[in-house]
Amino acid sequence: MASYVLLEQARHIEALVLDVDGILSDGFVTLTNSGDEIKSFDIRDGLGMKLVQKAGIKVIIITGRKSNIVEKRMSDLGVDLIFQGREDKGVALTEACAQFGIDPSDCLYMGDDWPDLSAFAIAGMKVTVPNGHLEVRRRADLVTQAMGGRGAVREICDMLLVSKGVYQELLEKYASAPY
Template sequence: MASYVLLEQARDIQALVLDVDGILSDGFVSLTNSGDEIKSFDIRDGLGMKLVQASGMKVIIITGRKSNIVEKRMTDLGVDLIFQGREDKGVALKEACAQLNILPEDCLYMGDDWPDLSAFAIAGMKVTVPNGHVEVRRRADLVTQAMGGRGAVREVCDMLLTSKGTYQALLEKYLRLTH
């Protein structure tokens, strides 16, 4: 569980901003013989994103690559904004914030490699994964226990829900479904 300091820092976060490769996926690019790309997403991360939205936060995707797979999965999840093919993620983060009328300081940005550093520089909270590049880990407020594409986003979502005091109420809804 996150420390008291991290929970305090997370309390005012209004948007969860995620890179895709290495964060929502394992960072591997798998291609079929016909050249089609294959990506895997952890279903727990998807539920975490929906829970974060249910508690009033926005979810934003900023990725350097373009992929129909990402567009489909994020649209299916009801993500608020999707920015693909964006090399300067700091600029994309500023654009997303302007569209949602929030400040970059109100965002938790989760990334794993050098292209994410410009967004790290302006986000209010910075998170990476254990196999994130050393320069990203060095600048992160939190390094998750889980790996990218393997529940790391859910771990962060649970921390955000806990910081906002909504975790238990959301859990209770699922506990009542079993009766």
């Protein structure tokens, strides 16, 4: 689990802002012979995103690519805002914050490559994955144990829930007997 300093920093987070490729997915673009794109998501990340929303944290997606797959999955999860086709991630983060009346310093931004650095420059917390680009890892407050698309987002969601003091309460709802 994260250090006391990181948990204290995370306690003030109001929005979890995520890149898609390399964070919510493994970063690979798989194309079929007919040109259709295939993308996989870790189901644990999805539950984590729903849990942080229950804790009052907004979930925002900012991705440089456009994909119907992303639109469908994020819509199914009920994320608060989706920006697709945005290479200007710092500008997109500023726009997202304005929509919710929050400051970028109250956001945790999770990205893995150079296009994410403009958002890193203004976000209050910066997180990446072990295979994130070296320059992104250098600027991150935290590098997850899990890889992108393989539970890294859930790892951060759990940290946020612990920092907000609601992890155990939410866990008990799942762990208690149904009667």
